[in-house]
Amino acid sequence: MYHLAKSLYLHATSKEEYSILLLGLDNAGKTTLLEQIKSSYNPEHNARLNTVPTVGQNVSLVDLGECYLKVWDVGGQHTLRGLWQNYYSSCHAIVFVIDSTDVGDADVEKINEHDTPGGGGVDVGRLEECKIVLESILEDQQTEGVPLLVLANKQDAEDCVEVVRIKEGLVRRVIEGEKGASVRDSRVLPLSALTGTGVREAVEWVCSRVKWNKEARPPVMR
Ligand SMILES: Nc1nc2c(ncn2[C@@H]2O[C@H](COP(=O)(O)OP(=O)(O)OP(=O)(O)O)[C@@H](O)[C@H]2O)c(=O)[nH]1
Numbered sequence: 001m002y003h004l005a006k007s008l009y010l011h012a013t014s015k016e017e018y019s020i021l022l023l024g025l026d027n028a029g030k031t032t033l034l035e036q037i038k039s040s041y042n043p044e045h046n047a048r049l050n051t052v053p054t055v056g057q058n059v060s061l062v063d064l065g066e067c068y069l070k071v072w073d074v075g076g077q078h079t080l081r082g083l084w085q086n087y088y089s090s091c092h093a094i095v096f097v098i099d100s101t102d103v104g105d106a107d108v109e110k111i112n113e114h115d116t117p118g119g120g121g122v123d124v125g126r127l128e129e130c131k132i133v134l135e136s137i138l139e140d141q142q143t144e145g146v147p148l149l150v151l152a153n154k155q156d157a158e159d160c161v162e163v164v165r166i167k168e169g170l171v172r173r174v175i176e177g178e179k180g181a182s183v184r185d186s187r188v189l190p191l192s193a194l195t196g197t198g199v200r201e202a203v204e205w206v207c208s209r210v211k212w213n214k215e216a217r218p219p220v221m222r
């Protein structure tokens, strides 16, 4: 009787907690996004937007009312990317942040043109690095079936490439390519982490998808 009462009590008083992993190249805007998520859902939190490169990780528990999101922001510098896989098996969704001002026009077909002599000197920024890193996440077995949200960040900047190009030129080709691996729920959305535009839409998408996927990856009860 005691155990039944205890489990009923816990069921009534606890909430689901999902772990969300923010990934992307260094300087993409992950820490800025984390700050905006915290201030969007906790009016007492003042977003600190003067970020410095993350060495290690930042983690925050965000109370959405219906559930908690535990958001992990890990450093994107090359030397830190080897640590990402330690988070894969316990995350419920991956948010991949892209700096839309640093991927040329986001057409992966142009990567080779760039390398060929006389290829026209197309400036593709960090597009190739971005593609390789996204592929490495998707081809890891531990991320199989995990919902993926790609955020085309820095949409406030004049020289940014639009979200549709990032979707068609980069993300769709990676997901449908041979390294895209298993079928998964995915979406590409625009974001300005600096101004906060698109933050709530991103969180709402993630929240709905982790719930849909909860049989495959059950939440932790908190
Ligand atoms: N214009 C503009 N700048 C942004 C935006 N988001 C981030 N930045 C700037 O981009 C730079 C890097 O932002 P961070 O949030 O520190 O990037 P990060 O992805 O956490 O970088 P690492 O910790 O090195 O992996 C900072 O100067 C931010 O102010 C945005 O939406 N628009």
Ligand SMILES: [Mg+2]
Residues within 6 Å of the ligand: 030, 031, 032, 051, 052, 053, 054, 073, 074, 075, 076
């Ligand atoms: Mg950071």
